[in-house]
Amino acid sequence: MSIETAAAEIREEFSWLEDWEARYAHIIDLGKANPALADDEKTPETIVRGCASQVWMVTDVDDGRLVVRAESDAMIVSGLIALLVRLYSGAPLREIETFDAKALLDEIGVSGALTAQRSNGLASMLERIRHDARQALAA
Numbered sequence: 713m714s715i716e717t718a719a720a721e722i723r724e725e726f727s728w729l730e731d732w733e734a735r736y737a738h739i740i741d742l743g744k745a746n747p748a749l750a751d752d753e754k755t756p757e758t759i760v761r762g763c764a765s766q767v768w769m770v771t772d773v774d775d776g777r778l779v780v781r782a783e784s785d786a787m788i789v790s791g792l793i794a795l796l797v798r799l800y801s802g803a804p805l806r807e808i809e810t811f812d813a814k815a816l817l818d819e820i821g822v823s824g825a826l827t828a829q830r831s832n833g834l835a836s837m838l839e840r841i842r843h844d845a846r847q848a849l850a851a
Contacts, residue, residue: 713802713803714803714804714807715799715800715803715807715808715811716807716811718798718799718803719799719811719816721798722795722798722799722816722820723816723819723820725738726738726820726821726822727820729821732821732825735820735821735822735825736788736825738791739788739791739792739794739795739822740787740788740791741791742790742791742794742795743784743787743788743789743790743791743792743793743794744787744790745794746782746783746790746791746793746794746797747781747783748783749768749770749781749782749783753768753770753781754768754783755768758770760782760833760836760837760840761836762832762833762835762836762839763784763789763832763833763836763837764829764830764832764833765784765785765786765789765833766784766785766786767782767783767784767789767793767833767836767837768782768783768784769781769782769793769837769840769841770782771840771841771844771845771848773805773848776804776805777802777803777804777805778800778801778802778803778805778808778841778844778845778848779801779802780796780797780800780801780841781797781801782796782797782837788830789830789833792822792830792833792834792837793837795817795822796813796837796838796841799811799813799816800813800841805845805848805849806849808841808842808845809842809845809846813838814834814835814838817834
């Protein structure tokens with residue numbers, strides 16, 4: 713699935729949520745449904761630096777597409793991770809660099825309600841995904 717297709721689905725899903733409280737509850741539900749990483753995947757190498765909460769991210773490449781799995785010890789961050797996984801996991805490597813996830817999160821009313829720490833953590837997670845995609849393209 714392309715990132716744009718996943719983004720369109722997320723836009724549609726969030727269009728039914730009328731206020732921040734509904735969006736927040738939905739993000740928490742997404743976080744609860746986000747699959748956990750195995751304990752042996754939670755290593756210093758998989759920690760996403762720049763996040764106030766603990767975030768571990770594992771990426772792999774399969775047939776020119778990035779596979780992203782991640783987990784956090786904070787429920788709202790887990791929900792943000794679930795959104796990023798839906799956007800980027802399975803996406804072609806070349807699409808990842810050009811897609812503006814921050815603009816999408818602004819559009820669906822998520823970014824504006826995040827604390828500065830959560831916004832910084834989100835930026836760190838996005839940068840990690842882009843970095844891993846660039847590394848895979850360079851290999």
